[in-house]
Amino acid sequence: MSSSSSSSFNRRDFLTTAALGAAAASLTSPALAAATDESASSGMVAAPVMICAGNSFAYLQRGFDAVVKGGDTLDAAVDVVRGPEDDPDDDSVGLGGLPNEEGVVELDSCCMHGPTRRAGSVGAVRDIKNVARLAQTVMLHSGHVMLVGEGASRFGFAHGFPKENLLTEHSRKVWLLWKETHSDADWWGPGIADPQWKNPPQFPAVDSKTGKPIAAVSAANLENNLKNNLENSDPRAEYWQRKLERMHEVAAGLGIEPEFRAAAIQRVLRPPTGTTHCSVLNAKGEMSGVTTTSGLAWKLAGRCGDSPIIGAGEYTDQDVGSAGATGAGEENIKVAGAHTIVENMRHGMTPHEAGMDALKRIVRNFNGDMNKLRFLDMTYYILRKDGAWAGVSLWEGYGPGQEHSIGVIHQGGKRKYATTALFKGYSTGWPPIPEVK
Numbered sequence: 005m006s007s008s009s010s011s012s013f014n015r016r017d018f019l020t021t022a023a024l025g026a027a028a029a030s031l032t033s034p035a036l037a038a039a040t041d042e043s044a045s046s047g048m049v050a051a052p053v054m055i056c057a058g059n060s061f062a063y064l065q066r067g068f069d070a071v072v073k074g075g076d077t078l079d080a081a082v083d084v085v086r087g088p089e090d091d092p093d094d095d096s097v098g099l100g101g102l103p104n105e106e107g108v109v110e111l112d113s114c115c116m117h118g119p120t121r122r123a124g125s126v127g128a129v130r131d132i133k134n135v136a137r138l139a140q141t142v143m144l145h146s147g148h149v150m151l152v153g154e155g156a157s158r159f160g161f162a163h164g165f166p167k168e169n170l171l172t173e174h175s176r177k178v179w180l181l182w183k184e185t186h187s188d189a190d191w192w193g194p195g196i197a198d199p200q201w202k203n204p205p206q207f208p209a210v211d212s213k214t215g216k217p218i219a220a221v222s223a224a225n226l227e228n229n230l231k232n233n234l235e236n237s238d239p240r241a242e243y244w245q246r247k248l249e250r251m252h253e254v255a256a257g258l259g260i261e262p263e264f265r266a267a268a269i270q271r272v273l274r275p276p277t278g279t280t281h282c283s284v285l286n287a288k289g290e291m292s293g294v295t296t297t298s299g300l301a302w303k304l305a306g307r308c309g310d311s312p313i314i315g316a317g318e319y320t321d322q323d324v325g326s327a328g329a330t331g332a333g334e335e336n337i338k339v340a341g342a343h344t345i346v347e348n349m350r351h352g353m354t355p356h357e358a359g360m361d362a363l364k365r366i367v368r369n370f371n372g373d374m375n376k377l378r379f380l381d382m383t384y385y386i387l388r389k390d391g392a393w394a395g396v397s398l399w400e401g402y403g404p405g406q407e408h409s410i411g412v413i414h415q416g417g418k419r420k421y422a423t424t425a426l427f428k429g430y431s432t433g434w435p436p437i438p439e440v441k
């Protein structure tokens with residue numbers, strides 16, 4: 005399928021996304037200014053108050069109503085994040101989460117209960133969708149803090165959690181799109197016997213009967229074409245256009261509906277980390293928090309990100325506050341993000357300052373190298389024991405319409421706020437692209 009012959013592909017998509025990548029790249033100069041509008045993404049309200057990641061916003065009210073009636077803070081937080089866990093259309097959490105490289109959904113979660121100063125965690129759990137409640141069950145019904153893998157699932161089944169296939173048709177197809185377009189050098193995707201099979205670009209077509217080069221694509225012509233491309237355009241643009249065309253073809257072949265193809269391709273090219281979080285403060289000053297995720301899409305089997313790591317994906321100290329994280333799990337583990345933020349607040353920082361400091365530690369781990377930092381993102385959701393809250397992130401979001409946000413609910417109402425970003429602009433939509441020779 006060529007770009008001109010298709011109504012669904014998508015030179016427009018390609019150009020838009022390429023422009024986004026270029027826009028992000030252009031923001032990576034040392035002169036990059038830190039966003040400063042702290043007031044828009046932080047505040048102070050009277051307890052009870054709950055905060056959450058944007059994808060749990062729709063479920064905040066039910067948790068808040070329970071807290072107002074005197075319900076337990078952790079029960080309320082777990083009930084809020086059950087929303088995206090149960091939602092098959094949220095492909096970053098619970099049922100319908102994007103799977104690992106083997107096509108298996110593995111979920112991570114951890115929680116802390118302030119009043120009893122207890123914690124629970126599960127990692128790489130298969131076949132159980134409500135892993136936030138499973139982490140809470142580990143906390144309540146075992147002498148351990150963390151269970152992983154098969155043992156965590158068996159513990160859940162013993163406690164009555166239903167065994168479910170977490171891979172939805174949508175997520176299975178997006179995984180197959182990743183698998184089939186991931187490499188030309190394996191056996192995934194249509195083979196040479198497929199009637200639609202096309203010559204890879206590096207093998208010029210020959211006449212199918214004589215085996216002689218077709219004039220239009222003779223070696224000399226190819227060389228000229230390549231020279232022209234190099235002189236007149238960005239060879240990477242040519243490479244990506246061909247790759248995107250192929251991805252659209254494969255997506256169509258897999259039965260991914262036209263309206264979802266661009267989003268599916270986006271997930272393949274830029275594996276999301278997803279995740280959701282909720283922190284709670286009740287009128288008695290009790291606090292709890294929980295984070296839950298399907299983790300990085302296409303990860304290695306058994307990989308745990310930050311979400312099941314107490315102190316990274318979530319941390320609550322009854323005397324100080326609660327913090328949670330979504331984003332690049334590996335980077336957040338290395339700065340113990342949620343714990344760092346709570347400790348910063350213990351030592352007098354505001355929630356905003358505490359979160360910005362944790363983000364700067366991530367920046368420090370890369371020596372401030374924007375070539376690398378543009379490919380990372382991290383968002384922190386922070387609630388202090390006195391009702392002060394803040395949402396901060398490394399970048400403003402993944403692109404227009406995909407800005408990071410924090411949801412807040414208290415007696416005065418419920419609202420979503422854009423986070424304050426350390427760096428202006430979006431993290432780039434493209435992973436590092438190999439130079440096309």
Ligand code: GLY
Nearest residue numbers: 299300309331333
């Ligand atoms: N923050 C979720 C993950 O990296 O798995």
